[in-house]
Amino acid sequence: VCTGIAFALHAYTNEGDNILIQNPVYNPFRTVIEEANRTLVMQDLLGNEQEGYTIDFDALESAFKDDDIKVFLFCSPQNPTGRVWHRDELAKVVALCKQYDVLLFSDEIHRDLIMPGHEHIAIGNIDPDFDNYVLFASPSKTFNLAGFNHSFMVVPRADLREKLDTFLHAIHVTGGQPAGYIASEAAYTYGSEWVENVNQVIWDNYQLLKTTVQTALPQVQFSDLQGTYLAWLDLGAYVKNADLKEVVQDRARLGVNYGTTYWPTRPEDTHIRINLATKTEIIETAANNLVKAIQEWQ
Ligand SMILES: Cc1ncc(COP(=O)(O)O)c(C=O)c1O
Numbered sequence: 178v179c180t181g182i183a184f185a186l187h188a189y190t191n192e193g194d195n196i197l198i199q200n201p202v203y204n205p206f207r208t209v210i211e212e213a214n215r216t217l218v219m220q221d222l223l224g225n226e227q228e229g230y231t232i233d234f235d236a237l238e239s240a241f242k243d244d245d246i247k248v249f250l251f252c253s254p255q256n257p258t259g260r261v262w263h264r265d266e267l268a269k270v271v272a273l274c275k276q277y278d279v280l281l282f283s284d285e286i287h288r289d290l291i292m293p294g295h296e297h298i299a300i301g302n303i304d305p306d307f308d309n310y311v312l313f314a315s316p317s318k319t320f321n322l323a324g325f326n327h328s329f330m331v332v333p334r335a336d337l338r339e340k341l342d343t344f345l346h347a348i349h350v351t352g353g354q355p356a357g358y359i360a361s362e363a364a365y366t367y368g369s370e371w372v373e374n375v376n377q378v379i380w381d382n383y384q385l386l387k388t389t390v391q392t393a394l395p396q397v398q399f400s401d402l403q404g405t406y407l408a409w410l411d412l413g414a415y416v417k418n419a420d421l422k423e424v425v426q427d428r429a430r431l432g433v434n435y436g437t438t439y440w441p442t443r444p445e446d447t448h449i450r451i452n453l454a455t456k457t458e459i460i461e462t463a464a465n466n467l468v469k470a471i472q473e474w475q
Contacts, residue, residue: 178286178313178328179205182250185311185330186213188344189280189337194247197240199232201409201439201448203256203284210250218244219442222258226398226411230258234269241277248280254287254297254404257439257450261295261403264303271303274310281310286328287405289319289372292380295403301333308333318406319372320364327357375454379406382453382460389464394471406454411436413447415471425449429470431463 190196192214198206200221210217220240224230240246251270254261262270274281283300291297300310315328332338345351364371383402390397396414416424418437425431436448453460 178284178315178317179209180326181313181328181330182206182209182282182284183213184341184344184350185282185313186210186215186248188341189311190215190247195245196248196250197237197244197246197279198250199237199252200442201257201436201446202252204438204441206250206252206284207441218246221440221442222255226400226409229401230255230260232262232266232270234273237270238273238277241273241279246277246279248282249274250282250284251300252284253300254285254291256287256405257407257409257434257448258400259402259405259407259409260400261291261297264298267298267300267303271300271307275304275307278309283310283312285312285314286318288314290376290379290406291404292376292383292402297404301331311337316361316364316368319375320360320368322357322360322364325354325357325360327353327361329361378457379453382455382457383408385457386451386453386460386464389461390468393468397471402453406452408451408453409448410451411448412471416447416474418445418447420474421447421449424470424474425467428473429463429466431466 186196186209194215195218196210196215197218197220200219207217218240220233220236222230223233270281281300285299288297288299300312312331313328317323317328332341386408387399394415398411400409402408412421421435425433434450436446437444439450440446451463
């Protein structure tokens with residue numbers, strides 16, 4: 178997917194163009210923009226674990242109006258907060274992109290990993306008159322097919338498809354790996370039972386982690402898991418940013434991702450991101466280790 182985003186940035190924008198992202202977000206969003214020599218414009222989501230995370234639509238509109246944003250690189254569902262955007266939120270994003278003529282890149286790689294009670298809506302299903310977008314996705318996460326190096330883009334505008342083809346032709350990218358097409362087709366054709374089961378395991382793992390940790394440490398705040406396989410939690414009530422690695426990595430022996438990776442403008446951030454896509458026994462051990470390490474740290 179990141180390769181696709183890089184292709185699209187090169188095909189549709191020029192060096193120095195302003196590209197907007199919203200923190201906290203999957204960190205290669207920054208590097209893919211910077212490495213393409215485009216200008217990174219960052220703003221924050223609103224909210225936190227207690228209130229829930231939302232889009233700051235006033236800030237989004239100001240950026241579109243005043244900062245000459247060429248592309249909004251949007252994460253839907255959102256990594257790392259686990260938000261699955263509602264129809265009204267997506268409708269506002271689309272309306273603003275239309276109003277200010279901003280090309281929308283919608284990274285929907287987590288689109289199948291949706292928790293009970295939530296529904297992912299593809300960006301093309303919001304407004305039939307809106308076609309100024311590129312949707313990026315892949316069966317790689319849902320079906321554990323990342324080894325095939327295969328993803329897809331939906332490009333509804335004919336002129337944008339042509340521009341992309343011209344760019345790909347120029348760099349001699351003529352197609353994906355044949356095995357990747359076959360694996361993707363097989364996964365999407367026959368994989369619905371797998372998807373149901375995998376979402377159940379992720380949901381059970383999230384509940385287990387959250388219950389175990391919060392029973393012992395009630396002030397650890399968990400973001401509501403609506404989608405993705407990533408738990409996003411704030412340890413700030415118990416551990417300072419400077420001590421996070423010692424507690425989580427050295428004492429609890431957990432390999433996690435730290436909040437500052439996703440939120441570089443918050444150097445004191447105290448979130449960690451835990452991957453839930455594993456065996457329940459591993460999550461149980463992780464939860465117990467984390468609780469013990471934090472309790473001993475107090
Ligand atoms: C939002 C998002 N986009 C893209 C990717 C990675 O995609 P790929 O490995 O296909 O480049 C990830 C992986 O974590 C992700 O969370």
